[in-house]
Amino acid sequence: MLPFRFGDKWAPLVLACLEGGPRRFSELRVPLHRVTAKVLTQSLRRMERDGLVVRTVHADLKRGVEYALSPLGRSMLEPLAVACAWATEHWDELLDARERHTSP
Amino acid sequence: MLPFRFGDKWAPLVLACLEGGPRRFSELRVPLHRVTAKVLTQSLRRMERDGLVVRTVHADLKRGVEYALSPLGRSMLEPLAVACAWATEHWDELLDARERHTSP
DNA sequence: CAGCATCCGAAAGGATACTG
DNA sequence: CAGTATCCTTTCGGATGCTG
Numbered sequence: 001m002l003p004f005r006f007g008d009k010w011a012p013l014v015l016a017c018l019e020g021g022p023r024r025f026s027e028l029r030v031p032l033h034r035v036t037a038k039v040l041t042q043s044l045r046r047m048e049r050d051g052l053v054v055r056t057v058h059a060d061l062k063r064g065v066e067y068a069l070s071p072l073g074r075s076m077l078e079p080l081a082v083a084c085a086w087a088t089e090h091w092d093e094l095l096d097a098r099e100r101h102t103s104p
Numbered sequence: 105m106l107p108f109r110f111g112d113k114w115a116p117l118v119l120a121c122l123e124g125g126p127r128r129f130s131e132l133r134v135p136l137h138r139v140t141a142k143v144l145t146q147s148l149r150r151m152e153r154d155g156l157v158v159r160t161v162h163a164d165l166k167r168g169v170e171y172a173l174s175p176l177g178r179s180m181l182e183p184l185a186v187a188c189a190w191a192t193e194h195w196d197e198l199l200d201a202r203e204r205h206t207s208p
Numbered sequence: 209c210a211g212c213a214t215c216c217g218a219a220a221g222g223a224t225a226c227t228g
Numbered sequence: 229c230a231g232t233a234t235c236c237t238t239t240c241g242g243a244t245g246c247t248g
Contacts, residue, residue: 003111003154004183009241011107025210036242037211050107051201057210065210072197075190079108082186086179093176097155113221129230140222141231161230169230212247220239227232 003094004083007050010035010043012080015069018053019077022068052076107198108187111154114139114147116184119173122157123181126172156180 006012013032017023029040044067047053052073056066069077110116117136121127133144148171151157156177160170173181 003115003156003180005109007107034242036244038213038243039241041211042241049202049205050198051204052107063209072194072201075194076107079183079186079190083183086183090176090179094154097176098153100155101153138222140224142223142233143221145231146221167229210248213245214243215245216241216243218240218242221237223234223236225232225234228230 002083002087004087006076006080006083007046008043010040011047014040014043014047014053014067015073015076015080018067018069018073022056022066024064024066028067047073106187106191108191110180110184110187111150112147114144115151118144118147118151118157118171119177119180119184122171122173122177126160126170128168128170132171151177 004012006015010032014028017028017031025040025044028044029035029037032040035043044053044055048055050072051070054068054070056068058064058066108116110119114136118132121132121135129144129148132148133139133141136144139147148157148159152159154176155174158172158174160172162168162170
């Protein structure tokens with residue numbers, strides 16, 4: 001896996017998913033189709049605790065829960081993007097190094 | 105803790121320690137005074153496998169083992185610096201958010 | 209729909225003792 | 229000096245089932 005982790009395993013993907021605007025709990029589970037409800041909840045609760053996302057319960061007809069990026073969370077997109085840029089740029093070197101290491 | 109992790113727990117500190125030049129195993133343990141030999145070895149081995157650090161055994165009088173950053177490892181200093189900059193800039197907001205969350 | 213409760217296996221981290 | 233070996237605890241992620 002990537003040598004970067006932002007928070008826990010799903011935090012960076014949540015961050016990326018929320019970049020385009022607020023999403024509901026079940027909407028987040030679609031792109032992150034490998035995550036269970038429990039684990040996603042844990043991630044979101046932690047990010048909420050840290051002020052990165054804002055959780056809003058709608059009492060009206062939609063009856064949904066929406067998660068959105070706070071300004072603080074939005075400010076984290078930049079370091080995340082830098083990390084992703086590094087990864088895409090150096091991914092091959094990393095794989096090469098691993099292969100060279102297992103088969104010298 | 106920080107919402108960023110580069111590789112495992114000690115990788116970012118190792119990276120920072122090696123920024124100034126090659127260091128020996130025991131020299132690395134000084135600034136990282138909470139790490140045991142086993143865990144530091146694990147970190148270093150992984151970083152070596154990934155091509156981030158280079159391990160050199162000196163056969164001459166010094167009889168030491170030196171670790172140095174590879175060009176790839178050196179290139180990781182930039183995303184690391186960006187993450188650190190974010191952290192120092194937003195550390196207070198993060199702490200405030202946590203405190204606000206425990207005592208509303 | 210948006211979770212919570214419970215149980216489980218794997219991995220990470222660390223303490224301690226020993227070695228070439 | 230630079231590790232290795234063993235054991236142990238904590239943490240993480242996930243599976244499953246149930247709930248307002």
